[in-house]
Amino acid sequence: MSSAIVMKHIHFSYREKSMFNDVSVSFPQGEFTSLIGPNGSGKTTLIRHLIRQLTPTKGSLYLGNKEISSFNQKELARSLSYVPQYSPIEYDFTVYESVAMGRYAHQGRFSVLDSRDHSIIQDSLRMMNLDNLSHRNIIELSGGEYQRMLISRAIAQQSRIMVLDEPVSHLDIHHQKEILQLLRNLVDEKQVTVITTLHDLNAVSAFSDHVVMLLDGAIVAQGEVEHVLTKEKLEQVYNVEVDIEVFGHKPLILPRWNENQFS
Amino acid sequence: MKKGVRLGVILPVLLIVLALLFAYSLVVGAAGIEISKTLQILFTGRVYHATPAFSAAQHTIIWNLRLPRTLMALLVGSVLAVGGMVYQALFRNPMADPYVLGISSGAAFGVALGAYVGFLSGATGMWEVPAAAFGGSLLASLLIILLSGGTRRSQTTLLLTGIALNFFLSALMTLLMYLNRSQLQAIMQWTMGSFSSGSWDKVAILAVVSLITIGPLVLYTKELDILLLNEDAALSLGVSVKKVRLILLLLSTFGISVTVAFSGVIGFVGLMVPHIFRLITGPKHKNLLLLSLVGGPIITLASDIIAKTAVSPSELPVGVITALAGTPLFFILLVQYRRNR
Amino acid sequence: MKQRNPFRIIISLLLLTMLVIPLVAKGAPEQIVEASDYLSVIDWRGELITLDKEPQRIVSLSPNVTETLFALGLGDKIVGRTDYCDYPSEVFDIVSVGDLMTPSIEKIISLEPDVVIISNIGQKETVEALDRAHIKIAYFDEDQDMEGTYSLIEKVGQLTGTKQVAEQLISSMRDIVSEVQHSNVGKNRPTAYYVTGFGEWGDFTATGDTYLHDIITLAGADNIASSGSGWSFQLESLIASDPDVIIMAPMWGSSMDESIEEFKNHSFYSSLSAVKNNTIFGLEENILERQGPRSAQAVKELSDAITALGM
Numbered sequence: 059m060s061s062a063i064v065m066k067h068i069h070f071s072y073r074e075k076s077m078f079n080d081v082s083v084s085f086p087q088g089e090f091t092s093l094i095g096p097n098g099s100g101k102t103t104l105i106r107h108l109i110r111q112l113t114p115t116k117g118s119l120y121l122g123n124k125e126i127s128s129f130n131q132k133e134l135a136r137s138l139s140y141v142p143q144y145s146p147i148e149y150d151f152t153v154y155e156s157v158a159m160g161r162y163a164h165q166g167r168f169s170v171l172d173s174r175d176h177s178i179i180q181d182s183l184r185m186m187n188l189d190n191l192s193h194r195n196i197i198e199l200s201g202g203e204y205q206r207m208l209i210s211r212a213i214a215q216q217s218r219i220m221v222l223d224e225p226v227s228h229l230d231i232h233h234q235k236e237i238l239q240l241l242r243n244l245v246d247e248k249q250v251t252v253i254t255t256l257h258d259l260n261a262v263s264a265f266s267d268h269v270v271m272l273l274d275g276a277i278v279a280q281g282e283v284e285h286v287l288t289k290e291k292l293e294q295v296y297n298v299e300v301d302i303e304v305f306g307h308k309p310l311i312l313p314r315w316n317e318n319q320f321s
Numbered sequence: 322m323k324k325g326v327r328l329g330v331i332l333p334v335l336l337i338v339l340a341l342l343f344a345y346s347l348v349v350g351a352a353g354i355e356i357s358k359t360l361q362i363l364f365t366g367r368v369y370h371a372t373p374a375f376s377a378a379q380h381t382i383i384w385n386l387r388l389p390r391t392l393m394a395l396l397v398g399s400v401l402a403v404g405g406m407v408y409q410a411l412f413r414n415p416m417a418d419p420y421v422l423g424i425s426s427g428a429a430f431g432v433a434l435g436a437y438v439g440f441l442s443g444a445t446g447m448w449e450v451p452a453a454a455f456g457g458s459l460l461a462s463l464l465i466i467l468l469s470g471g472t473r474r475s476q477t478t479l480l481l482t483g484i485a486l487n488f489f490l491s492a493l494m495t496l497l498m499y500l501n502r503s504q505l506q507a508i509m510q511w512t513m514g515s516f517s518s519g520s521w522d523k524v525a526i527l528a529v530v531s532l533i534t535i536g537p538l539v540l541y542t543k544e545l546d547i548l549l550l551n552e553d554a555a556l557s558l559g560v561s562v563k564k565v566r567l568i569l570l571l572l573s574t575f576g577i578s579v580t581v582a583f584s585g586v587i588g589f590v591g592l593m594v595p596h597i598f599r600l601i602t603g604p605k606h607k608n609l610l611l612l613s614l615v616g617g618p619i620i621t622l623a624s625d626i627i628a629k630t631a632v633s634p635s636e637l638p639v640g641v642i643t644a645l646a647g648t649p650l651f652f653i654l655l656v657q658y659r660r661n662r
Numbered sequence: 663m664k665q666r667n668p669f670r671i672i673i674s675l676l677l678l679t680m681l682v683i684p685l686v687a688k689g690a691p692e693q694i695v696e697a698s699d700y701l702s703v704i705d706w707r708g709e710l711i712t713l714d715k716e717p718q719r720i721v722s723l724s725p726n727v728t729e730t731l732f733a734l735g736l737g738d739k740i741v742g743r744t745d746y747c748d749y750p751s752e753v754f755d756i757v758s759v760g761d762l763m764t765p766s767i768e769k770i771i772s773l774e775p776d777v778v779i780i781s782n783i784g785q786k787e788t789v790e791a792l793d794r795a796h797i798k799i800a801y802f803d804e805d806q807d808m809e810g811t812y813s814l815i816e817k818v819g820q821l822t823g824t825k826q827v828a829e830q831l832i833s834s835m836r837d838i839v840s841e842v843q844h845s846n847v848g849k850n851r852p853t854a855y856y857v858t859g860f861g862e863w864g865d866f867t868a869t870g871d872t873y874l875h876d877i878i879t880l881a882g883a884d885n886i887a888s889s890g891s892g893w894s895f896q897l898e899s900l901i902a903s904d905p906d907v908i909i910m911a912p913m914w915g916s917s918m919d920e921s922i923e924e925f926k927n928h929s930f931y932s933s934l935s936a937v938k939n940n941t942i943f944g945l946e947e948n949i950l951e952r953q954g955p956r957s958a959q960a961v962k963e964l965s966d967a968i969t970a971l972g973m
Contacts, residue, residue, distance in 0.1 A: 109557055135559030142553050149549050149604040159547050163559035167540050215558070352902035381933055382898045442915025443863065444924040450862035502746065502762060503914045507863045517897055518862050520929060634887070635869060635894035 095272030160214030402617025405591030423461035431457015514640025534576030
């Protein structure tokens with residue numbers, strides 16, 4: 059199994075505080091990887107390293123077999139796309155125009171969108187079930203629709219890797235399932251490498267191929283779902299008692315909310 | 322639902338209005354030259370040959386006063402409106418105006434300082450005042466960019482530094498002007514904006530400056546759109562945010578500084594014109610650029626026409642008219658826009 | 663029909679008469695207490711300002727008032743003046759209380775003036791501030807013409823008890839002006855333009871609403887900017903009118919020669935006949951700019967200068 063991204067011996071400090079101390083992690087190509095850990099564990103910092111918003115003080119990060127610092131901005135965008143946390147903007151572009159921005163990395167200074175670009179944009183919209191909304195103003199979108207649009211834009215970038223930061227935290231379970239399923243489809247049908255932070259451990263269990271677990275800036279575990287989402291590791295990292303039920307190969311995590319639950 | 326007026330409808334209308342205003346500006350003026358004579362003079366060409374049809378004075382009025390003045394109003398309008406559009410994208414704030422980084426207060430300060438040290442006098446040539454104004458703008462803008470940590474810092478820091486420097490410079494300028502009443506009057510009058518000093522030399526310079534500052538923008542409309550997203554998103558889409566922002570900032574600041582140097586501080590245009598069009602036709606900069614390019618001059622030309630006809634043979638400062646006329650217009654549009662939402 | 667009670671009618675008529683009489687009486691010429699014209703004057707605000715005796719300590723807050731006081735022989739009574747008071751030269755021995763816009767109220771009070779006099783070049787805020795400090799202040803805002811100048815001199819004279827001196831001064835000024843008018847009779851009136859601002863600063867001149875306009879007219883020239891207002895005049899009107907004579911005002915930061923050179927070399931003005939024929943000049947001192955005792959002299963000097971050009 060080859061790696062889409064490999065981080066080797068990463069050190070990173072922020073304002074005199076050491077956040078990563080010799081961290082190494084790899085993200086398998088063509089798989090759905092979830093990044094989990096309590097708040098403040100370094101998930102967002104790790105994501106920011108992946109999208110080159112931050113540079114490690116020591117160590118190296120490879121996209122494929124190229125060092126990330128050797129990419130120029132557009133090259134990077136062609137290899138890796140990013141879906142930020144829910145951050146709506148106040149400008150009323152249409153859904154189509156917004157998704158079309160994803161084609162920027164493939165355009166030269168003088169080029170305009172050609173028919174190929176348009177068909178890619180339309181495919182991306184279709185994949186996210188947005189075809190009938192393509193002329194809607196993005197300001198009028200619901201939370202779920204907006205998130206789908208962001209992912210659609212990332213798809214239009216045609217990058218092998220898609221990194222997402224909390225894509226479903228603000229959505230109800232229907233829309234959570236909808237979006238995670240669409241991401242899953244991307245992995246299964248298009249072999250996109252999806253790397254995402256997620257809070258809901260059961261969603262992680264249901265959709266991920268690979269899990270990376272963080273605590274205080276260190277990788278506590280990385281690997282297959284059932285090897286990472288164990289009672290022992292979860293209790294260590296989250297400091298909450300849990301029960302695990304396994305259905306097929308997938309664990310179901312049941313936190314003990316109070317003493318008398320389930321007894 | 323795609324709201325808003327289509328570009329294909331509104332642009333031709335604007336172009337016609339602009340052409341009409343341009344023609345009207347040439348035909349109207351305190352000297353009271355009949356339209357037929359004006360047309361004759363224009364067809365005769367720039368070089369004057371003695372003829373009984375019109376006098377040398379009339380010829381010079383049309384060719385050397387009205388035409389340059391009108392052209393200057395046109396170019397200044399374009400640069401201001403487009404500059405405002407760029408600033409609003411750079412700051413991700415539709416209320417950003419082109420003077421927010423100290424260009425206007427820097428210019429006024431440059432002129433006041435020039436008067437104070439004797440570089441400028443009441444009987445100064447054509448270039449000293451613009452030079453002092455431009456120098457002041459440049460200094461102020463550079464200072465703000467440096468003080469706020471350059472483009473590394475957020476737009477908020479940039480904006481706040483700009484506001485602080487504006488206040489400081491205005492206070493300093495008032496101090497300077499306390500020293501001489503006649504200087505004070507001259508400087509205040511200059512600050513209020515006027516196209517009356519328009520000459521062919523200045524038009525030539527402005528034309529080149531417009532080309533340099535607006536021309537490249539045609540190639541940057543995609544980036545301008547993407548810059549409206551937050552910085553992470555823009556970078557992830559492949560935009561070299563810092564580089565692009567710096568280029569756009571420098572180009573637009575340079576262009577606006579030159580307009581202020583030649584015509585004083587003309588408000589409303591840079592802030593409201595792009596804003597109004599954004600409300601009408603949406604935020605895509607491919608459209609906004611064209612609309613601002615044409616819409617800005619409409620405002621400046623209309624204001625200049627009012628400036629020279631309202632109290633003829635005296636005239637009013639253009640900057641005051643743009644502010645007075647423009648603000649209620651904006652509020653009307655805002656109300657309509659809110660109602661349509 | 664009800665019987666009209668005659669008694670009631672009489673009472674009503676009496677009441678009516680009682681109402682009417684005061685109304686009628688109001689219309690009757692009142693015995694107006696006339697303001698005396700010695701040590702007493704009504705200023706522009708309508709305030710009656712009266713002094714008990716001839717003022718020994720006067721503060722002047724306007725350059726033309728200062729000149730007037732000196733002309734009335736009261737120079738030694740002035741204890742305070744502004745930075746802009748510069749004539750006659752004796753004025754520099756007098757302490758200054760600041761500029762025209764915001765003189766120091768404290769300083770004025772510390773000088774313990776019997777009266778403060780300010781003309782329209784001053785500020786209303788100053789007047790109010792001094793009123794509140796219970797300092798006697800006379801605010802004269804006269805018309806922007808020669809008659810207004812005479813009125814100013816007369817009122818200052820009236821207030822300071824030097825009315826006769828004032829009248830003599832006014833009379834001699836009138837003589838000078840008449841003499842100029844007489845000497846110009848039969849001569850052709852050249853058109854003139856007065857430059858107070860040009861070039862980058864914009865074109866400004868003595869429009870019809872200024873007293874300079876009156877001086878130019880009295881001196882025997884026709885001001886091309888008479889239809890303008892607020893000192894502003896469009897450049898193309900200047901070009902179109904092409905005046906016979908151009909008068910340059912003193913410009914800050916430049917000598918008169920430098921100013922005239924700049925004007926002549928400026929591309930906007932080089933086509934004017936007055937530039938080509940060199941009928942452009944300036945009066946060195948600022949007597950034209952000040953509505954005061956030297957204004958009649960200004961008329962004469964202007965007229966002489968125009969005549970000297972062969973106009």
